[in-house]
Amino acid sequence: MRVNFVDLKAQYNSISDEIHKNISEVIDKTSFIFGPQVNRFELEFAEFCQTKHAVGVASGTDAIFLALKALEIGPGDDVITVANTFIATAQGISHSGANNVLVDCNLHNYNIDTTKIEAAITRNTKAIMPVHLYGQMVNMDEIKKIAGKNNLKIIEDACQAHGAEFKGKRAGSIGDINCFSFYPGKNLGAYGDGGMIVTNDENLKNKIELLRNHGQVKKYYHDLKGHNSRLDSIQAAVLSAKLPHLNKWNDKRRECAELYSRLLSETEVVTPVELTENRHVYHLYVIRTKKRDDMLEYLKSKEIFCGIHYPISIHLQKAYEDLEYNKGDFPVTEEFAGQILSLPMFPELTEEQIRYTVENIKDFLSKNN
Numbered sequence: 003m004r005v006n007f008v009d010l011k012a013q014y015n016s017i018s019d020e021i022h023k024n025i026s027e028v029i030d031k032t033s034f035i036f037g038p039q040v041n042r043f044e045l046e047f048a049e050f051c052q053t054k055h056a057v058g059v060a061s062g063t064d065a066i067f068l069a070l071k072a073l074e075i076g077p078g079d080d081v082i083t084v085a086n087t088f089i090a091t092a093q094g095i096s097h098s099g100a101n102n103v104l105v106d107c108n109l110h111n112y113n114i115d116t117t118k119i120e121a122a123i124t125r126n127t128k129a130i131m132p133v134h135l136y137g138q139m140v141n142m143d144e145i146k147k148i149a150g151k152n153n154l155k156i157i158e159d160a161c162q163a164h165g166a167e168f169k170g171k172r173a174g175s176i177g178d179i180n181c182f183s184f185y186p187g188k189n190l191g192a193y194g195d196g197g198m199i200v201t202n203d204e205n206l207k208n209k210i211e212l213l214r215n216h217g218q219v220k221k222y223y224h225d226l227k228g229h230n231s232r233l234d235s236i237q238a239a240v241l242s243a244k245l246p247h248l249n250k251w252n253d254k255r256r257e258c259a260e261l262y263s264r265l266l267s268e269t270e271v272v273t274p275v276e277l278t279e280n281r282h283v284y285h286l287y288v289i290r291t292k293k294r295d296d297m298l299e300y301l302k303s304k305e306i307f308c309g310i311h312y313p314i315s316i317h318l319q320k321a322y323e324d325l326e327y328n329k330g331d332f333p334v335t336e337e338f339a340g341q342i343l344s345l346p347m348f349p350e351l352t353e354e355q356i357r358y359t360v361e362n363i364k365d366f367l368s369k370n371n
């Protein structure tokens with residue numbers, strides 16, 4: 003048996019008719035940019051996120067940078083985020099000209115340690131960017147409390163959390179302006195790059211609509227120095243075909259996670275914890291073991307493909323030498339980086355594949371005691 007880390011082909015096979023129908027519509031009309039599919043998908047996705055507005059952009063990284071730009075956060079400003087995240091969070095902040103201020107993650111669910119945020123606030127801090135890592139939302143009550151007290155904006159990086167919930171509120175519905183990615187492997191993935199900004203603030207929505215399209219208010223008139231960062235019509239058409247299936251796919255991911263956790267419960271590996279106020283959508287199913295590197299290789303030899311999200315944290319990346327953080331500054335993030343292992347996770351994963359994966363983990367553990 004072979005177990006891929008993700009299997010985009012299996013998902014495509016289950017909805018290929020809808021995909022082809024929607025893509026053909028775009029090609030028939032040849033309206034590849036801002037075709038009716040884009041606006042339709044924006045409305046659908048706003049509803050899915052329980053927000054008033056959604057604006058399509060070219061990627062999740064662009065969503066982060068444009069959200070900050072719309073808030074007029076840039077050079078000289080500090081934005082607080084978590085050391086334990088994908089590099090794109092930090093790069094989106096950097097593109098705006100603002101400075102990344104990092105905070106360690108907590109011991110329970112890999113997300114930002116909210117008890118350490120206030121100590122990181124400076125005179126220049128303008129915003130907090132919580133990252134809903136692996137598909138589980140940050141405790142947004144804590145974030146709102148800190149942001150309210152210190153007059154900070156909240157920008158959710160929800161790029162791994164389409165459909166996740168905290169106290170019944172969807173990812174993207176709580177912060178001031180919030181960011182999604184439709185990179186193909188995400189819970190909702192396009193057939194190329196894509197992203198979305200969601201907000202309840204009409205002014206911010208209007209500003210993003212200008213910023214993403216050359217600052218254009220009407221043809222030949224440009225009020226802002228904007229960008230070319232649009233969600234194209236073919237990607238929107240693919241995403242529209244997929245969105246009606248997303249709740250079901252997230253439920254499937256949850257079922258897979260439950261089975262993994264049940265089968266692994268008697269072993270020494272640490273399984274993920276879904277906090278009581280959360281609905282985790284398991285973009286990634288991440289376990290922890292001190293024998294990570296050997297386990298990864300062993301599973302690979304059995305044709306079980308895993309990942310590491312992420313082996314080197316932001317503050318130890320060459321690109322972020324200028325932040326002048328040192329090894330040891332974020333001890334929890336650093337310790338976890340050497341222990342985390344993302345097991346195969348996608349909605350079409352079969353019970354057989356999960357059992358095979360866990361059997362091999364158990365075989366590995368018994369041989370490496």
Ligand SMILES: *Cc1c(COP(=O)(O)O)cnc(C)c1O
Binds near residue numbers: 161
């Ligand atoms: C994927 C991702 C992004 C960026 O998305 P792209 O569409 O690849 O630019 C940002 N933050 C996190 C946490 C992500 O996982």
